[in-house]
Amino acid sequence: MIYKHLFLTAILFLGTFVNGHTGNYTKSGNTVTVNVESPGERGAKTVRLQVIGDKIVRVEATPETSFPEKQSLIVVPQKANTRFTVTQQGDDITVSTRQVRAVVSSRTGHVAFYDADGRLLLGETARDGKTFRPFTVPERETGTGTLTDGQRNGWTWHMQFDSPADEAFYGLGQHQAEELNMKGRNEELFQYNTKVSVPMVLSNRGYGLLWDSYSYCRFGNPDDYMQLHRAFRLYDRDGQPGSLTGTYTDKNGRVIVRGEDSIYFEHAVPEVNPLHKQDLGIYALPKGFNLDGAHVTYEGYIEAPADGDYHFLLYYAGYMTVYADGREVVPERWRTAWNPNAWKFRCPLKAGRRTPIRIEWRPDGGVSYCGLRVATPRTAEEQGRLSIWSEMNRYMDYYFIAGPSMDEIVSGYRTLTGKASVYPKWTLGYWQSRERYKSSDEVEKTMEEFRRRHIPVDNIVQDWNYWKLDSWGDHTFEPSRYPNPQAMLDSVHAMHGRFMISVWPKFYDTVDNYKELDAKGWMYGQAIKDDIHDWLGFRGSFYDAYDAGARRMFWRQMDENLYSKYNYGIDSWWMDASEPNVRDCTPMWYRKALCGPTALGSSTEFFNAYSIVNADAIYNGQRSVRPNTRVFLLTRSGFAGEQRYSTATWSGDIGTRWEDMRSQMTAGLNYSISGLPFWGMDQGGFSVENRYVAAQKIFDKSGLESEDLKEWRELQTRWNQFGCFIPLYRAHGQWPLREPWNIAPDNHPAYKTIVWYDRLRYHMMPYMYSMAGWVHFSDYTMMRPLVMDFNGDDRVLDIKDQWMFGPSLMACPVGYYKMRSREVYLPKQCGWYDLYTGKYLDGGRTITASAPYERMPVFVPEGAILPFGPAMEWSDEKPAELINLYVYAGRDGSFRLYEDEGTNYNYEKGRYATIDITYDDNAHTITVGRRKGSFDGMLKNRRFNVVLVSKDNARKLDLDSPQGTMVNYTGKEVKVKIGSPL
Template identity: 40%
Template sequence: MLAAQVSAGEVQQVAHGMIVTTDAGEQVRVLAYADGTFRVTVAETLPDGRPSAMVIAEADGTPEFRLEGEVATLALPQASAAVRLADGHIAIRDPQGAILLDEYAPARRLSPVTIEGQPWLASRVQFNRGTEEGLYGLGQHQNRQMNYNGEDVELAQHNMAIAIPFLVSTKGYGILWDNAAITRVGDPEPYARLVLDWRAEYFLGSRKVLERTESAVDYQYLKDQTRWPAEAKAATVAATTGQNTQGNAVETQRVVWTGSFTPDKAGTHKFRLYSSSYVTVFADGKEVLSRWRQNWNPWYHNFQLDLAAGKPVALRIEWEPNQGYIALDHADPLPPEDRHAVSFASEAGKAVDYYVVPAPSMDDAIAGYRRLTGKAPMMPRWAYGFWQSRQRYNTQAEVVGVVQAYRDRKIPIDTIVQDWFYWPEDSWGCHCFDPARFPDPAAMVDAVKALNGRVMISVWPKFYPDTVHGKALRERGFLYERPLEAGQRDWVGKGYANTFYDPYLPEARALYWKQMQDTLVPLGFDAWWMDATEPDWHSNLSVAERAFQMTSPTIGVPGAAIFNSYPLPHAEGVAEGLRQAQPDTRPFILTRSGFGGIQRASAALWSGDVAARWDDLRDQISAGLNLSLAGVPNWTHDIGGFAVEDRFSKQDPAHLPEWRELYLRWFQFGAFSPLFRSHGEFPQRETYIVSEGDPAMLDGLTHYHRLRYRLLPYIYTLAAATHFDDATILRPLVMDFEGDRRVWGIDDQYLFGPSIMAAPVTAFEARSRQVYLPEGGDWFDALSGKPLKGGQTVTAAAPRERMPLFVRAGAIIPAGPDVQWSGENPQGPLTLHVFAGADGRFTLYEDAGADMGYARGEFVRIPITWDDAARTLTLGAREGSFPGMAETRAITVILHDGQAPGDVFDRRDGRTLIYTGQPLAVGL
């Protein structure tokens, strides 16, 4: 609390920090945390000092306060924060006095806005103008952006976009922007529709049916379809027949827009094409974009053009709509000092509010983020095995039959997934099963468990209002009413009125959880798939309409002000319910969307309903890497891509080789992702089905099943480190090789843990690819065993059935035996793969695997070191214990030094020893 009223241009000390009142009357509050983090809040009248729902840590630092002339400073051992009294300019410095974050005070904005009659503030800040630093994080985005310096990112939840406003810099800090509204990082202004005299030509088949001038390419949302010209209307082509519902052949729709754009500014012009179906964009006759996306899930693709002022560029857009959606937006170049800056702008809030985490390494930044927003609990060991899913299993016999088929073929698997629509058609939200298709769901779960499997069930926050659960929620005022008032119908059967529950009130979360607890929890499910948590009640509504409809009926806050936050309270409510109902079982939640702090809800995220194309496979890599740098350790994607083009779903023989190769390449990437999970629309993705008639493909897929399970000791140790050490499994190269500027923009290679570098293949018929080996160490080609020097680009062999992998010199990688599920022989013999060329260390982690014993200290660590000069591997004394721990282990040590060619992880030769928990040194 303030000791006295503060005058303009003055400073007042408060608990853990200070408040500066500027000459303009703004208040700038800076609070310190013991780890060196600073919270900065700016407003004319400061809001309550409590952290938001995103941040759970309270300020606890004891900074040194200094007032030197017109600058007030808070100093901690890790960093200092200085505020200029006149204008509130803020500078964060490291302990040596070097600038980490330097605000450009004239850019700061707090502009009053009225939303549904309520007063709010649009906000903007800018730092480090003209910076060369690398910038990463911000959640998951699908535009192949790796280093965000010079890029624009809009943080707005979507089926395939996850907004987490945490940015990590190579300069030595992380910044958490505490705002739940739509936020723009980079250009503070939204892109505008590109207005030209577009020549629009509409075709049905080969016939041009209309030509006219249009001011914009703009069929973006459902409401815009009313402007479609009657002359160009055609029935939607059925995905499987190419006919309309009457069985008649349909003429293909096609639209061609051509226009000349003459910029009045020179520089890099940025464009965002929002689209579904097939679209190709040309600039001066050169193709700059070609994409496909399903019509119920359009989204943005970025492209940019370097243009000269006054020199026109000819644009051409060719689109096959099939009743789809499209719009083209544009942004002028920014001045260089603004283009290369750290800038946040939010549409609504009560103040400028952010946290700066000093971070000598990116791991330190993530650790600081999790200290603010919550630790990542441990996931069960079985979660890191293989997951099989399908859109969708229609009967309980299918669910059990798939697990049995894997067991019969001796292909490892842990978890089977029951996706949506297991309920009766008219009962979404009942949390019940259609008795005709699922006559005994408890018996289904028991049958899977008898096969040593696990079951994940899909549970949505969506309700038909006339179900028992929908009525109970509605009676308490816990359902969103606006989707019902709008008369929206979903895509099921005849189409049903539907809405979502509002999780912002604890009582609403409690009722939602009780409904789950009474119906689904007793059936014995192991994991909970929480879909559509943006929330996404209709994919083709405008953003403004989505925001309007999600205005909270329980807390009365406009949807625009909390647009990005829905997935956090929803996941937290379920996680807390699971912890109370099953106190000695680790919860596992898979949710399609997340926000700052989502990791504390025992939640993994996935990349949404992405398309099954090579470009989309490539896009997943940077999407997952930046989500990991936003502090989320457990992430997955639909192996093979969720939505499939007709040429694949019809199983056209001409396209079958490409589909199989795409699935194989995606599967290889999945095996080296935090969670290994296959899911998608037809064709079916089960390993033995998708590879039918292709023995080499079956062999390739099975190889990665088995390799994943052999590597579980390594992978589970990585998983434990995400909890105990705030570590990251999926690591952009910049995390470990920041000093090598060549890695800053690499978006198709990454480290899987500290030792293995994966280089997925993302082009059809590629049988080699270029791989950069970062400097600062040497490497081994895992497919050939060949040692290689760092700091060079190599051409890596990439046969269809194998993905290039590289291992760091000095790595120690523990592996287990060949098993069929994660719980088979978890305390069995170990293999230690040791890679010569540098000293190394690895500390193996083990525990019981699924209970909460880890939180009680029931786990084991075995420190392992490699002395390269002495050629000696040392196993230290075993630390700790847990129920079921093996007192004695057989361990085979394999040294990789380039003398034995072949796949390093297929080697079985080595020196075998018995480890009893006592220190043991082995000369190799």
């Protein structure tokens, strides 16, 4: 019987590689195409499955009878060598690998996915599981106000899948609404300053979806948010129907009262074609009203047409608070006037009941924005589905990735989109930045002060406007402020620093680089046509990074003016405004007009992918010049696949408020789990409230620490604690200055604490750089939502302010002013230790953790192995000849130490070393395994000082000279008893 079984199996597998038509499907290579018999009015006529691997199946669908050619920007070429079988039973066609089954109905086109045991992982809704509408790109994107010549350019599609109530969703990139579990929530997916959209979602039920779409998308509700008068019956404050009451009071006491049927003052209206006024709804603030110093109130009643939990979208600049039904539903929030933010909230409403609403707005500047819209109501079942809408595509195209662990899903994503590089070692150190260093003298003196104070630092960042004011895009230093750039770079390097420089894909139309690109048709022309000037008063635009020739020219201009010109003294690139952000605060249609048309097609179709093609330009450009020097890019936007270009993302020009700090926690977690491993933020926030600016000026004059300055310093302290436990550790922002000594004097707890965590970061270098190696070789994720490691504990599904930084550290930042303790949930799968005291705590419970000014809570799981290296002032100051190896008893544990040369690509040639370290809890034995591999400069002999921490033997964290068991290591396996069983 066994031979018969093997024979039949072989026949089935052989069928994988035989092309042909069987029943209702056609098989060709690794694809199976189904012609749908009854697709419905808006359904798919053709569905195609492509087997990528045992756990990955691509699904393509179209309302046409064939698929157009497509070259993906995010998915790299795949090897089609996975064995699979195809069977048909009735209408159902099943494609099976060893790990997953995809089932397509030949009658309806319905698609469902099962694991190898037959458990349903994901299935389309029975009705309207996938729908299509024709989409024609309007020429209004170029300002003409007419449509193209009747040509359909693509399809708007919507796919939705059933989802059980206990499912949780993560990913989608980086957003600012302090949301982690996206189940039942809505998110608009587009790129903007502080917002990074990635077409990837992961489920706690063992799968992920990556959709290959570059256009504007929506997760959750597929409909656009509505103006208030379209969703509700409105009443003013006196109960009269038709509008809310808007009361505008300027700083001189002048009052204007008028009815407002919508709160939609969200855009700087472009002074172009009046036909576009309809796109804006002609919502304008009172003419001639001075917002600076004003107070605005919108109040009255809203009456819902049906019972429901209504999803609101608040858009705000300045200070804003919202009250509904007598309660504060949005506590005061602030954003600087030129960079508004969106915040989401939900409010239960009853049909036919007048619910009082009041919006308090204090604009913060002469130009400001506000808005309040609401999503179309959906039933709880509809809102809970996995729903994705995409504005324009040539067809529907997505990849189903089976788990079962989230690490395996992320690995599948990187199989599709490309391996992450091993990022340069120095990038894990401390970065100092500000907006902005204005001369080479400031750069050099700042580095000198770090070294004089023995504060660790690796990277200093030159932000924008080092060029002559009217010469944006010429990539040159203004001689009066930077008289000898080469000497500046040499000085930074002589102090063992690295230098990062800001380069925008933006050019004023007067510079030679613009003219060279424009002569080839590689500059976006709408901003020039409309005579748009930036905040400095000059006119310019962005280059078309979708053109391969433009990318090569862009890099050549950078190389000739910056990289090769200064003997490769620039170590990394800060790619700002890579959304691209041609102009702030414009409506979506006008943003598209300003960003295209692209070389590949309309900006509608390619709206979200600019940053990845721009990253391609720099990564491949630099490697063409110096192929063995690691590239590193920091970009303000990001997209699926960008990790293969050694690119990290930061969260943009965020505000300096406690709520902004909290929002970065969920922003970084969902960005990281989306598959992109390196993320950071402007530590301390970028845009500063006026009260903090005033407080710093008072201190500089009188030495008085006002209440606002106390809060500022505590905010900076807590934010620096937070920053120690994410992939990139970088301080940046507008004035007041962000160097530790400029935040507070040497004897202040803020200064002492910031420096302590900076030094801790460098002690963690062996731990962090090992993770950087795992990111490349094992598709690891450094900043990990708790669900990645503790899935199965329902209490971790939506914990927004705790995460694992690698396998051994659970970071629990403090996100509120004057908070000196906080609640921490300890997942149930293991016991936990306090990092600082070594005290043991049982898991599966919520504790009140001490959080003095000087420390944020950090916990270590049982079985953790945590390597601490020597004190250092820069990342490669000295080799880790002695590693203090903290081992936390209670479970078996393991750790793989990774090392290489730190700044080159020799690891791609196999020149790196790993040491596997394991801990046997029953025997209390540590095994330092045989070293595998080698590289130039490798330590052949070293010491491990093993420090055992257990329930009965709490050990305080000692970073300098802890007492332990010394292991002399020569590269051969060493096994050491480090204690007796408890």
